[in-house]
Amino acid sequence: MQYEAATPDEYMNMIPEERKAPMAKLRSVILKNLPKGFEEGMNYKMIGYYVPHSKYPDGYHCDPKLPLPFMNIASQKNFVAVYHMGMYAKKELYDWFVSEYPKHCKYKLDMGKSCIRFKRIDDIPYELIGELTGKMSVKEWIDIYELNVKR
Template identity: 70%
Template structure:
């Protein structure tokens, strides 16, 4: 379910009532813990966190006009999703997240590549997401991204 919203405010207004508070809390958790340099905006029909062109002029290799994507959150049809490219790119980060998840959540981890799906709105591990958000700074993300491109 991609949104056609052009602003974050519009995206949040278009959410179903039962998702608004969860998405706002998820967004605020990320914003409170996001390392300096990342910028929030709408990307791929979701709320996204990117490395802006002012820091990484090359942009995203698939479309250099787009800033380098890093994280996104979205309200999908049957779940809320957190997309974190650092987890997809760095095995140590993935291993850390997978081992920490059961300490914060009663439900089984539902994950694929960079997508973490939360089907139960009252079981989203906000504290763990805060920790995950802090784990990768802009310079590290650029380094991981460039290393992956060279392979």
């Protein structure tokens, strides 16, 4: 589902009632663990965490007017999603997450390249998402991004 929200708070007010508490907790965990230099805002009609233009003026190569995306969270039709571009770009981080996930969650991992889907919102591994959030600095993300985009 896409919401026409201008701010993360507005987004939170628009999502279904049963998703508000889990999304608020997810947002709180991410903000608590988000490395210095990333910012929260709206990105691709989701709550986004990104490198602002003040730190990376080039912006996102697909649309330089947008800041460089890093993570997003969203309340989709049938699940809550966490998107982490660092896992898509750094295999070691992806491998770490996949190996850690069963230690935190009793259900099978439902994941695409950078999208983690939680269909059971009562079983979101908040601690693991917090740890994942803090594993990559702004500098490391920019370096990985530039290495992969400027080939």
